[in-house]
Amino acid sequence: MAQLSDLVNLDLTDSTTKIIAEYIWIGGSGMDIRSKARTLAGPVDDPKKLPKWNYDGSSTGQAPGEDSEVILYPQAIFKDPFRRGNNILVMCDAYTPAGEPIPTNKRCAAAKIFSNPKVEKEVPWYGIEQEYTLLQKDVNWPLGWPQGGFPGPQGPYYCGIGADKAFGRDIVDAHYKACLYAGINISGINGEVMPGQWEFQVGPAVGISAGDELWVARYILERITEIAGVVVSFDPKPIPGDWNGAGAHCNYSTKSMREEGGYEVIKKAIEKMGLRHKEHIVAYGDGNERRLTGRHETADINTFIWGVANRGASIRVGRDTEKEGKGYFEDRRPASNMDPYVVTSMIAETTILWNKS
């Protein structure tokens, strides 16, 4: 009998010039990712050449039933690791038919900040460390944890190996290669401190592309867990108690920070970040107060503290940066469920555009 995988893996390049484009967007909760596919006449590598599309916003909590069309504007193209061939993934953002960004569209405002000449000049680089937890389907208990119970305490799992320490590596490794294939700047992966928790890093990515790449990386991850029959959670504190939370630490630098004398620029930027601590925290992900407790390698949510090599700080500067007098800093406050368009543009805005008045 023919197998399903024979059909799923058909290489169409010999039969037709047509390609399949999977349009991806963010739904009404701000964290649910949606997608649907369409056929195009031939290969496309420039998002500006892709047609706009639309979807039923009343089915995603983004439009009323009697006026439900939401328009998708293609913004970035990646190779599709699931369909391969010339097929593509297209990251989009959402607008009303009149051309206004809908309320959940955070990309539009971020793109404005990144196209501000002062910001463009500084070529802001981002490296985002996305943590996430794998859960067993139906019971929503972490992968590898005993039914109705807990594994041994944290210690052996960080970068650990072995059937009793690493749960779900197949998913993580498939995701790494799939993202590289897609053209995403995935720079590494590691097993995290809580068993069943993992991390991947995207970057360095410039400006708005950091958000595009992270969202598509999240999309690919959830498509892979779908194949594996496992659920992925971006909750910042999936298990209460003596178990680490999940963050999305954001590493950041500007041209000035990367050049001679950069360390002084970094210190001034961190000072501004500290003055706007409350505003940033509000935008850094829902439920972050369950995670930023001052324990488990976090700083308390009401405290702003920065330090070199200090993992209990809000912002950490690496020893290399201190030694070389230039480099980058790591904002450890964002939760795993943060919106990278919001966080990356806010950091650029605070450090480049904002002045303490």
Next chain:
Amino acid sequence: MALLSDLINLDLSDSTPKIIAEYIWIGGSGMDLRSKARTLSGPVDDPKKLPKWNYDGSSTGQAPGEDSEVILYPQAIFKDPFRRGNNILVMCDAYTPAGEPIPTNKRCAAAKIFSNPEVEKEVPWYGIEQEYTLLKKDVNWPLGWPQGGFPGPQGPYYCGIGADKAFGRDIVDSHYKACLYAGINISGINGEVMPGQWEFQVGPSVGISAGDELWVARYILERITEIAGVVVSFDPKPIPGDWNGAGAHTNYSTKSMRDEGGYEVIKKAIEKMGLKHKEHIAAYGEGNERRLTGRHETADINTFLWGVANRGASIRVGRDTEKEGKGYFEDRRPASNMDPYVVTSMIAETTILWNKS
């Protein structure tokens, strides 16, 4: 549905020049292996060309939280049998940001001994026989043993075949090929005396590379048992009673021992080993007193005894070596959980550098 294995096995060499490097190090217990991966811009075959990296030492018991960076120095490269393509495994050792080896870094001191001109001149060769036991996950009882009970007594299992005598051959055979693929000098495998126990041998390797190769072979083994859903144990006496323990016999020779008249050199070397018996035993692995009882093909831990073809000896010399007047000797004292950097360098130090004073 697309299969997870399609993604894990993606050959990226057509999509990108980038490669994935898995950096491996030894954690705070001295036996726990850790690793994490990063993307590099292209293939690398010289460890000196790999960037240093760092990890969170506070999560592995190797640094405090407020000063947690531990630096990884790449020391040896092997091909990655899991990711294949141009992807690599990198064996590293660990240093403080100031450049000092951290206390659990045993490679640094070993490398100093091996670069001593008197030692280099003797081109020390090592062949290490690594024994290990496979355990069922969750219950931690040997693979193939009945639940809550014991198999028939030892006898049929050594090099045995058949579903009632050999448990876990898949793991052993895939490990053999994976190590050969990786470029490790794996010289053989065999089923051991206790059911569920196996052995592989690495060598002949020169100087510091013996330790590098054995650690990476252990890493590959635990990654494979992770895939198989089985736990690997390096405990020297996993089951008390009339069941063999697990060792890491270390075969050793120098240029002088391999040349004409070598047998006299060997006898002098063994004499020095005997004079330092207590010091060696202290460094030959924890829990060894449960294994070196004088029974089960071991010599009692407090006794130093050597002999030709004597498996009850501390050090055994093969009949070939005796007959040809040159060759090597086998130190049977090291436990399966020994650190090969410590053991190999200590044998070189005692036999080449140390003089009874």
